[in-house]
Amino acid sequence: MRLILLGPPGAGKGTQAKILVEAYGIPQLSTGDILRSAIAAKTPLGLEAKAIVDRGDLVSDAIVNGIVSERLDAEDCKPGFILDGFPRTIAQAEALDLMLVEKGVKLDAVIEIKADADVLVERVINRAKESGGARADDNEEVLRKRLNVYQEQTAPLVAYYTDEGLLRAVDGMEPVEQVTAAIKAAIEG
Numbered sequence: 698m699r700l701i702l703l704g705p706p707g708a709g710k711g712t713q714a715k716i717l718v719e720a721y722g723i724p725q726l727s728t729g730d731i732l733r734s735a736i737a738a739k740t741p742l743g744l745e746a747k748a749i750v751d752r753g754d755l756v757s758d759a760i761v762n763g764i765v766s767e768r769l770d771a772e773d774c775k776p777g778f779i780l781d782g783f784p785r786t787i788a789q790a791e792a793l794d795l796m797l798v799e800k801g802v803k804l805d806a807v808i809e810i811k812a813d814a815d816v817l818v819e820r821v822i823n824r825a826k827e828s829g830g831a832r833a834d835d836n837e838e839v840l841r842k843r844l845n846v847y848q849e850q851t852a853p854l855v856a857y858y859t860d861e862g863l864l865r866a867v868d869g870m871e872p873v874e875q876v877t878a879a880i881k882a883a884i885e886g
């Protein structure tokens with residue numbers, strides 16, 4: 698099973714990916730997690746990516762394409778994978794299509810987890826109020842930035858994968874279990 702989870706930040710891609718890992722026995726491939734690990738370990742990649750990730754912008758296509766191509770060659774990706782947070786631009790989607798042709802494999806589905814941007818921001822503001830402090834405001838600002846980046850650069854992938862006949866949309870505002878059920882139905886149905 699080869700899947701892409703598409704959706705704005707905070708929609709639940711990571712949560713659903715972890716559940717699907719258990720259900721299908723295939724790895725989650727999160728470019729955000731890989732970048733965060735590199736940043737924490739202060740590797741050359743991490744040092745290059747830190748400021749970009751911190752302000753909510755996208756790391757260059759060349760960097761993330763390289764990360765994904767290498768990761769897809771690992772043995773654990775042979776039976777399949779769940780891409781979480783990649784692709785995020787049309788150029789990344791095109792690069793992925795090429796990689797998959799080269800590796801001789803095909804995507805099964807692209808799951809769009811739909812979520813209302815206003816509700817996502819509201820959740821973060823409420824969390825900020827509960828915890829208090831200035832840092833939470835920074836988070837809200839960065840989240841708004843990431844939502845804008847999503848609208849401008851990632852949302853066009855919905856049309857891209859609709860054209861490829863791969864897109865399945867689910868309502869990400871439902872409870873976690875219901876979203877999982879909808880994803881499984883979209884994949885298996």
Ligand code: AMP
Nearest residue numbers: 728729749750754755756761782783785
């Ligand atoms: P995520 O955990 O998927 O929300 O990613 C966190 C941050 O990592 C993003 O805001 C970007 O700065 C960076 N990032 C993750 N995946 C990508 C990608 N496919 N292309 C560019 N930047 C990415």
